[in-house]
Amino acid sequence: MNFTFAATKREAQGTGASRRLRRAGSVPGIIYGSGKPAINVTLDHNQIFHLLRNEKFHSSVVTADVEGSKEAVILRSTQWHPFRQQVLHLDFQRVDANQKLHTKVPLHFVNADIAPGVKLSGGIVSHVATEIDVSCLPADLPEFIEVDLKDLALGHSVHVSQLKLPKGVEVVHHGEGDPVVATILQVRGGGEAEAAAPAA
Structure with a gap:
């Protein structure tokens, strides 16, 4: 567009x-x-x-x-x-068509409803990041980057290194480590309820 x-x-x-x-x-x-x-x-x-x-x-x-x-x-x-x-x-x-630009691009999260951590374990998705810094030529700038959660289990996370980037696009990472962009958390109270059931 x-x-x-x-x-x-x-x-x-x-x-x-x-x-x-x-x-x-x-x-x-x-x-x-x-x-x-x-x-x-x-x-x-x-x-x-x-x-x-x-x-x-x-x-x-x-x-x-x-x-x-x-x-x-x-x-x-x-x-x-x-x-x-x-x-x-x-x-x-x-912007210059021949020079890389550095900007932020939004993250679009998909398949959260079928993620094992949500569908089977009753967890909730926590969006730790909603955008990411990238570097690319203007012609390669994506409107968004998709984050697929279909295989994410409870307590697991998607990290920056796991993102599928379009051709010509690089992540500009500040600091050390591999930042988390999304994780599936246990619903508060769920664990205590399950633990109390056998005792009852």
Whole structure:
């Protein structure tokens, strides 16, 4: 899916200027990277709000149409109002088709309902991680990475090293060890109930 959003260059900067833009239904933002000067832009709040509701927009290379000049970018950060459904500011980074990018990709967990630890042992799935850092060329960026739980038993976990990554995609791992992304836990109270049954 190819996302495109419209943006216009903005000259006025500062808190007051940003406040006026938001009152007018616009969102201030910035586009930077790829050795080019950063440009301050203004976006339509309604358009960008609906795009942000789509998970794929957060992990895809998207097109910024800045007054007719189109650039490939990825969303780097979003600032939201503390309690209103209002976007306050957006940061986009330009991408180069020939240079690897480093970004986060969501994890999609499948087959939890048929996992032995759930179906046979009555456990519950704990999603330890919901996204993962990856490095790849823009053309290889996946919308998500699937985590198959169909063989997971109670008390067992799926680790980063067990993920099936698309071609050209590498995990960027910080720190030591092999982090857990999901595990199946015993439902609290289940063990005590089973232990008490023979005694009764």
